[in-house]
Amino acid sequence: MSTTPWILGLTGGIGSGKSAVAEQFTTLGVHLVDADHAARWVVEPGRPALAKIAARFGEQVLQPDGQLNRSALRQLIFQDAEQRHWLESLLHPLIGQEIRDYLARAQSPYAILVSPLLIESGQNRMTQRVLAVDAPEALQLQRTMVRDESSEEQVRAILKVQSSREERLRHADDVLVNDRDHAWLRSEVERLHRFYLTLRGGQP
Template sequence: MSTFIVGLTGGIGSGKTTVSDFFAELNIDIIDADIAARIVVEPGSKALVAIKAHFGADFIDHNGQLNRAKLRSRIFSEPEDKAWLNSLLHPLIRQEILAQIAQANSSYCLLVAPLLLENNLHKLVNRVLVVNVDEANQIARTAARDPSSVAEIKRIIASQMPSEQRLSFADDVINNQDTSLEDIRQQVIDLDKKYQFLALTPL
């Protein structure tokens, strides 16, 4: 029987990690696209070798790891480099995600991907769950947790799908606007009941 997959997405600073952590507390397997993206560029990987050849040795740190901050800065300013990187990594990340989904043991699994819709990963899932919050909260929350400047955070938000467009893809929405952690937890519990039922229903 194929695995029932819920795709979790939302803009930067929306609270995706908080939501996925609550699902994990309910023993739901979490597949994180960001972790998959790190796996495919581990030291010694073909992808990292290709990145070094394309961008130069200074994009690899002294531990042999990808210098993510430097690469992020480069691809934000160079669209052609971003397109090259995406064509290299997206198929590999998709392959890694599918391998992890195949190993999932819970009644359904959660695919967490900030760019679920932008990268067409929503085509892998049965339902799309969007964590929604306004831009002011996105900026405040991201600035509180990351060393990024407000200007950089705004550039990241601008590079992501607009909130209204993202919501148009949503089957379910978690409201994280001025919401307590307990409210978020209750929304997750309610959705878990729905997904448990849907996972048992023939597709």
């Protein structure tokens, strides 16, 4: 009889190398869902959420092809806490359901929910264990500036919005400090994977 996979939450600040770690786990055959992807799926054309958003904010939040115009919507809600709250209360349950549905299809002994806002959004309540990818702040800044071609000020602003490192690490069962090369990272992920395969329900 197949046991239901337990869920590992994978999180980390911007530039910590969370995506590289997630990629390593998928090469080992672990079923993975990305909360950012789920957030995009729920507002695709033809989904009820998009119709509700358009009904509330008007055609200005749609692109000519019917897709959601994210930057237009972002500008509208950033200036207005009430509208932002309305949008979050519409989308968060839908995103949660999307994630649960996707995780339920997992065939691997455990499945991973990748979310930069795992702690802040409360999505860690869907998980039985949390792995935080960490990196020294100087390295986070450097990686993100190179990747996004953004200024140090922009990256620092994002770091400020994301939950503090202390908060993330406090919720983590496991911490992977990603400050070395790719080969080392791969061997660390393999070591964690072997350990996770021994767990039942995410606990030793």
